[in-house]
Amino acid sequence: MCLAVPGKIVRWINHQATFARAEVEFAGIRRMCHMACVPDAVEGDYVLVHAGIAITRIDAEEAQRVLKDLATLNDVDEEPVP
Amino acid sequence: MKYVDEYREPHLARQLLTEIRAKVVKPWVLMEVCGGQTHGLLRSGIPQELEGVIELIHGPGCPVCVTPVEAIDFAQELALRPGVMLTTFGDMLRVPGSRESLLSVRAQGGNVRLVYSPLDAVELARQHPEQQIVFLAVGFETTAPATALAVLQAAQLGLQNLSLLVAHVRVQPAMEAILQAADCRVQGFLAAGHVCTIAGCDSYEELAARYQVPIVVTGFEPVDLLLGIKECVQLLESGSACVRNQYQRNVRQEGNPHAQQILSEVYVVADRTWRGFGTVAAGGLSLRPEWQHFDAERRFQRCTAALPIDSSECRSGDVLAGRIRPIACPSFGTRCTPQSPLGAPMVSSEGACAAYYRHRPLTGTQALSNSELGTL
Numbered sequence: 001m002c003l004a005v006p007g008k009i010v011r012w013i014n015h016q017a018t019f020a021r022a023e024v025e026f027a028g029i030r031r032m033c034h035m036a037c038v039p040d041a042v043e044g045d046y047v048l049v050h051a052g053i054a055i056t057r058i059d060a061e062e063a064q065r066v067l068k069d070l071a072t073l074n075d076v077d078e079e080p081v082p
Numbered sequence: 083m084k085y086v087d088e089y090r091e092p093h094l095a096r097q098l099l100t101e102i103r104a105k106v107v108k109p110w111v112l113m114e115v116c117g118g119q120t121h122g123l124l125r126s127g128i129p130q131e132l133e134g135v136i137e138l139i140h141g142p143g144c145p146v147c148v149t150p151v152e153a154i155d156f157a158q159e160l161a162l163r164p165g166v167m168l169t170t171f172g173d174m175l176r177v178p179g180s181r182e183s184l185l186s187v188r189a190q191g192g193n194v195r196l197v198y199s200p201l202d203a204v205e206l207a208r209q210h211p212e213q214q215i216v217f218l219a220v221g222f223e224t225t226a227p228a229t230a231l232a233v234l235q236a237a238q239l240g241l242q243n244l245s246l247l248v249a250h251v252r253v254q255p256a257m258e259a260i261l262q263a264a265d266c267r268v269q270g271f272l273a274a275g276h277v278c279t280i281a282g283c284d285s286y287e288e289l290a291a292r293y294q295v296p297i298v299v300t301g302f303e304p305v306d307l308l309l310g311i312k313e314c315v316q317l318l319e320s321g322s323a324c325v326r327n328q329y330q331r332n333v334r335q336e337g338n339p340h341a342q343q344i345l346s347e348v349y350v351v352a353d354r355t356w357r358g359f360g361t362v363a364a365g366g367l368s369l370r371p372e373w374q375h376f377d378a379e380r381r382f383q384r385c386t387a388a389l390p391i392d393s394s395e396c397r398s399g400d401v402l403a404g405r406i407r408p409i410a411c412p413s414f415g416t417r418c419t420p421q422s423p424l425g426a427p428m429v430s431s432e433g434a435c436a437a438y439y440r441h442r443p444l445t446g447t448q449a450l451s452n453s454e455l456g457t458l
Contacts, residue, residue: 002116002145002277002432003276018235037227051171053228055280056332066309070097
């Protein structure tokens, strides 16, 4: 039930708190999502959506850092032993 | 899909498995709290890959599974009343009450409507002023902001025909109940990532210190899960009972303050009965006094009492508390299947019994080579 799906904000529709809405794209499918929990997110940002509500703005830099760290470890592992 | 596919890369998962195997000096017992994590683990074959190295106990993090039978019975009763439309998430449809499920109530002519979001129930209330729309509000901290927003929207729109049957639960008190049990074997927690997206990590510090148990906030994809396991093992091996966040792309230390503000505007913390656990102190949320006119339990009189459930056939209480694995239940896969479930964990897309039923035939190596790790 706590599953949430990442989607990209295509355009903001309404910034008014209780009814804040934006159009969000999920793998080519666009859906209206509620945005009260991510008022600072901007078009082009990715958000995590659960039960029709964006619950957080995805931290792109942090996501990149984790993958980069893993890739670095992989390179180290694959270096031939001198 | 961006932010999903990268965390399902088989070569990254294999690399992490190798690192974990190399690091472990004794077989630790970890509990993944959320049912979504249980399904992610079993789907990718991680428990089998780590057999003999790490034991994973499946936690109670399936709101559908812990919703008390009284709430399900009452929802069924309301669905059968003239002029009432009962709305809920699809997961709730097959959950057995003390007599039957919402699915069978619908087959008898009960008005049960599935919605994707609680805000869809607000829209239904607007479109059907002649009907009373009741939303069966289940879910953890992740879901509660959505139902709180439904209340705020209905109030602003002046809707008189929407009410909530609130069965929201909070994760942390259940983790504490597990740690307090005399037969508790959990040595480290993988905390539920999306609950922490809302609630943050700060409140775990005290729990970790008091029970000397490391807690690692963990995501749901195979790479996320393995990063959580690796971090938890590192903490256990070094004897550090502290809190770490391995899901930082979606979880800030303080959580989401906007969501927390919406929650505190609508709900208060309350004791709650959990199916399989009994009453959990501070284990749920209730509507604040100023919103109680949205409470379905106040708006409608309950007419039928729940029947006592014969628990001898279904061991779901033991499964939810992590005392037994689903396959240890004598009814598993025979008298109890997803099509004809005896207990809620066999129904829900997050229930541990359903996870074993769907994914158990895969051995670890098969799962890693041909499962969703590679294809999804």
